[in-house]
Amino acid sequence: MNATIPGNTLSSLDEGVHMRRAAILSLSVFTLLVSLPRPAAAVPAFARKYGVRCTVCHEAWPVLNDFGRAFRDNGYRMNLGKDEPSVTDPAYWPVYVLAEPHFGFDLVKSHTGAGDTTLQKNGQFQTGLAVLGAIGTLGDHASYLVIPVAGINGLTLGFPTAEFRLNNLFDSSWLNVRLGNTEPDLPVSRVRDLDVTGAGLNAYGYHTPGSVSGFDMGGNQLGVEFMGHSRGSRTRYSVSVFNVTGSPEKNTNFNTPGVYGHATHKFMLTRGPLTGVEVGGFASYTSWPIGLPAATGSTTAAAALTDRKASTKYGGEVHGWFGSDALPVHAILTLLQGRDDRALFPGGVRDGVFNGGFLEVIANPILPLVVYGRFDFVRNRDQALPTRPQDFNDQTTYSVGIKHTFEFTTRAEYGLVVNYSLNQTKQGAQDGSDLSHHSLWAGIMFAF
Amino acid sequence: MKPLTLLAAVATTTALLAHISSSNGVASAAQGPTGTARIVVKVVLSGPAPPAVKVQTSADPYCAKVHQADPLFSQTVQVGTDGALIDSLVFVKDGVSGTYAAPKTPVTLDQKGCVYIPHVIGMMAGQPLEILNSDPTLHNIHPLPVVNAGFNIGMPVQGMKQTRVFQKPEPVFHVKCDVHSWMSAYVATFAHPFFGVSNKQGTVELTNLPAGTFQIQAWHEKYGVQVQSVSLSAGETKQITFTYKG
């Protein structure tokens, strides 16, 4: 499900109008995000199949630990002769359900020198029901994932997350091919994000204000991924080639190509309080057609659409795990820089450049309890439009949360989640004042 | 420290160390007493003897051949004349203390004709058990002790022999052959020599007992455990009978 982050503009309309639109759109999207469950957060079907409980694969549900990541990289397989449908208990169904009934509260305020204005304030109970997903193994070298995202009233929004993966080609863990509509291999996955308010990870989808590019690095992309890993997934690489989701109507196929790459290596330490360090780098290069969409059949306008301009993001990540291996404190620092070509900005005088990233800390002091916090920022470095102040649409997000699991079994898991986030956008309101969006999520997460 | 005091300290320590290392690891317990008293134990099954159960040995062609002419009957309940209950283990459960040296002569457990001979063994902890395969077929010797370390050794060759030792005293434990599921034996290891297995007449003689009061226990594979108390003066002989109901 692609989210439009506040600050991401849609078209080159009158500034005031589109800012208002942006504010309203982002608010609605936020509300929607708040009410929809995340697709592939955790898969209890695997717990049932292998007789493990969620903690085996998830460091802090839904964040994956080393074991879970290796399992996923293997194509959702343990590779011990018990994976194929032909040897699995016939009563086993590779389907699972995630439900998240909760109370959601949103407060949006704008701040000027004169004072604060409340733009929106609402709280409501949401059923957050239900994601039905199917993930599993088809055979020795193939696995699949299908998650139709169902919204409220049974509406299906967006293209379902779906993939077909060929695993361990040529009996090597270094070549796996995934075809489908899925999230790229991100430093911190958005679908397995601990934050449930939908805040943060802003840098993934951010573009310097005024850019027409709609590429969201953190959203599903339709394409092919080549992925490889060492035994145990200590070293991993991923290269995705895709057509950018959300590209404007087109006459020619694949008019919005993109490529994303990511490589990481984890060092295991056996002495001292630091138990692991992981370093990685990633980059995306996507193009976006400029000009207005063509009418069907028109060849002249179609030519205009082949004029694609580049939007790039590049950055690195460092992870550290402290304390007990089984109950770690996990810190993640990700920094990136994004650059959109000048031509992507109607009226732009230079490339738009921003810096962004986040620092996340996840603590798991006892098995049922997870405490996490994240500081997320986007700071514009070069605004492309000359009239904009440098910090126009800079964003800062704070998110804290606590999760307590009531019961772990090999069949289901359920727990209480409370998450608070604050997103501050410089000059994000329609009148140019700063915007702050408080969000509270309190409810139960249930997975079967 | 004065040289003389130092010397005295060193000498004392050395003597102490020598004493500790010379004792055989068991805290200096006294040698267990023996005497000339005896208990003659008779084990009897009252009521009619259950019918002998024939054992199917067709799974192994050799065993089938051996028992074609001479059928194999279950060793679980063996009754002699006048209700004599055979292969019942009888031993002193309480009343003796002290250490008794384990004999060096081994007890032999033979795998012959696809049965264990003998079926029930009493032996001393630390006494060698010589295991023999007299059959030209594979047997695996698989005791299942809880206190002692067990083992499971394949003995495919006729005439193969191996010697094992159970170091610790342990109540009755099972010995099986996985290849031939009907094969079954029982072993108990004791810290003292006052035990025996009832013979074809159903009798066991517990000899060389010192004077004292003893708890005598009888164990049978199917009929369970019984205990009797016996008091002996020096050199006395007493007779007791354990009667199991069928």
Next chain:
Amino acid sequence: MSSKLTKRLSVGSALCVVMWTLPASAADEPPSPRRGADVYRRYCITCHGERGDGAGEFAPYTTPKPRDFRQGTFKWRSTPSGSLPLVSDLERTIRDGVYWTVMPSFFPLNERVRRDVIAYIQTFSPRWTSDQPGMPLQIPPEPAHTPDSVAKGRAVYEKQNCAQCHGDRGAGDGPAAKTLTDDWGNPTVPFDLTKGYMKGGTTGADLYRVFMTGLNGTPMPSFVESIAPGEAWDLVHYIQSLSASQRAHSNQQVKP
């Protein structure tokens, strides 16, 4: 603050950070049963149970049953029949998993995690304090995997009478196959040697260990008294040839 003080403070705090993250000494920390308990609760408890008795929540739904740690009886060892395993044997089992069972390969985890959980598992059985593991088996280097070796291995298979349980072609259908039980009284079957991967490990050395040390707690005996070391590798080659799978022939460790 004076620049000198600032400098000193920065150097000092940098040093503190470095020293805090550096090991206290060159040696590895001793394994910790306390940390191992956390590991056990996270990864092991659903099969092996809270008391280490192999009666976890998932145990009724799987065959073979998860290991009961309370007797100190372990299948996959390099020590003699009846003996405790070496810690390295347990490490190998946890690291590589057991093929054809639900015991996963925990290779992705830090090796310290495995050492700690082994220290915790040892607390389930008093045998670890009263007994010592026996001398591990010495495995001679593997000779060439030739058809001649395979033929010799067949002769060993016949002499040792493996067919009694494993069947003439190794399919686990021998005459004694139907009546086997493990130490806990659960019915069990002889391994089907034609399946390709072996359970205790996929290399020839793993297979060598299986029949030379036996599998404690199961009907599988040790044949160390009746197989000469020279013959043992021939038997390994023969058993590997029983499987149609290409993978069984390779001595490369195929890692899950």
